[in-house]
Amino acid sequence: MTATILSGKVFATQFKEEAKKEILNIKQEYGVTPGLAVIIVGENPASKVYVRNKHKACEEIGIYSEVIEMPETTTKEELIRKIDELNFRKEIHGILVQLPLPKAIAQHEEEILNEINPFKDVDGFHPINVGKLVTGQEALIPCTPHGCLKMLEASNINIDGAHAVVIGRSNIVGKPMAHLLLSKNATVTICHSHTKNLKEICKSADIIVAAIGKPKFITADMIKPGATVIDVGINRIAPKKLVGDVDFENAVNVAGAITPVPGGVGLLTIAMLMQNTVTALKMQLANQYAL
Numbered sequence: 215m216t217a218t219i220l221s222g223k224v225f226a227t228q229f230k231e232e233a234k235k236e237i238l239n240i241k242q243e244y245g246v247t248p249g250l251a252v253i254i255v256g257e258n259p260a261s262k263v264y265v266r267n268k269h270k271a272c273e274e275i276g277i278y279s280e281v282i283e284m285p286e287t288t289t290k291e292e293l294i295r296k297i298d299e300l301n302f303r304k305e306i307h308g309i310l311v312q313l314p315l316p317k318a319i320a321q322h323e324e325e326i327l328n329e330i331n332p333f334k335d336v337d338g339f340h341p342i343n344v345g346k347l348v349t350g351q352e353a354l355i356p357c358t359p360h361g362c363l364k365m366l367e368a369s370n371i372n373i374d375g376a377h378a379v380v381i382g383r384s385n386i387v388g389k390p391m392a393h394l395l396l397s398k399n400a401t402v403t404i405c406h407s408h409t410k411n412l413k414e415i416c417k418s419a420d421i422i423v424a425a426i427g428k429p430k431f432i433t434a435d436m437i438k439p440g441a442t443v444i445d446v447g448i449n450r451i452a453p454k455k456l457v458g459d460v461d462f463e464n465a466v467n468v469a470g471a472i473t474p475v476p477g478g479v480g481l482l483t484i485a486m487l488m489q490n491t492v493t494a495l496k497m498q499l500a501n502q503y504a505l
């Protein structure tokens with residue numbers, strides 16, 4: 215029997231529709247339109263595509279969107295000044311700095327991201343939002359793991375009491391994913407490159423989230439029959455061929471539910487950015503001092 219395919223397209227459409235409805239309600243009640251500013255520094259072609267897609271999604275659902283293009287030679291100070299400007303602009307409720315930053319300022323990434331007002335931090339990377347997530351307070355949550363959790367919930371996959379194994383411990387995916395699953399009462403194991411007995415650990419999982427960055431690393435023999443497999447990985451193995459961290463072709467015959475790559479988790483990230491922008495606006499409306 216083959217697994218249920220969890221389609222990113224279906225869920226992304228649903229999550230964007232939810233955001234669109236909320237935007238209409240907020241406009242009616244408060245007369246405010248959510249605004250998102252995306253800063254892109256330099257000429258990275260992949261980043262330009264991502265930023266264009268974010269702008270398009272905003273237009274589709276009624277978010278005011280501003281793309282700020284800064285040259286490759288931008289200094290740390292210039293970028294921080296731009297963030298400060300946006301922190302104080304009332305019509306901008308979400309600020310995102312597209313990563314990666316150019317090499318010359320990449321070492322200052324943490325300092326630069328920490329400059330974003332936590333109420334406008336729609337990527338959820340600011341230590342205040344990280345701390346709130348870990349302590350169970352209302353926070354802006356990183357888009358990709360947040361999308362994975364919402365997809366699990368929308369698919370009625372049982373999380374409470376389930377053994378969830380997250381492979382990867384990055385600040386962007388692995389760690390927030392583990393905390394989100396824990397907040398929903400999963401028993402969570404976090405694995406990384408030093409983990410011993412990875413196969414045995416994976417085999418005992420009811421839910422596997424793979425966020426490794428290694429093509430087809432999770433093979434069918436690592437999956438318990440009927441388990442749910444969420445593949446966050448995006449690996450380009452040929453100019454026009456993307457694969458995930460899971461060997462989908464074989465895993466699909468063992469798992470109970472699985473996300474494909476492409477067409478899975480990747481599509482959820484922008485939808486969750488739209489939701490986060492709405493959440494940011496709502497948090498700011500509730501905390502007028504932060505506007």
Ligand code: NDP
Pocket residue numbers: 358381382383384385386387388405406407408409412425426427428446447448449479480481483
């Ligand atoms: P990172 O490189 O920051 O983290 C990778 C993690 O995988 C690390 O924690 C690393 O362990 C772990 N790892 C590496 N090798 C092994 C191994 N042999 N066994 C067990 N664990 C291992 O990547 P990201 O978290 O940023 O991204 C992960 C993947 O998700 C990438 O393919 C990326 O492209 C994709 N991605 C997709 C997004 C989307 O929108 N769908 C968004 C963000 C990322 P250690 O810490 O010990 O080094």
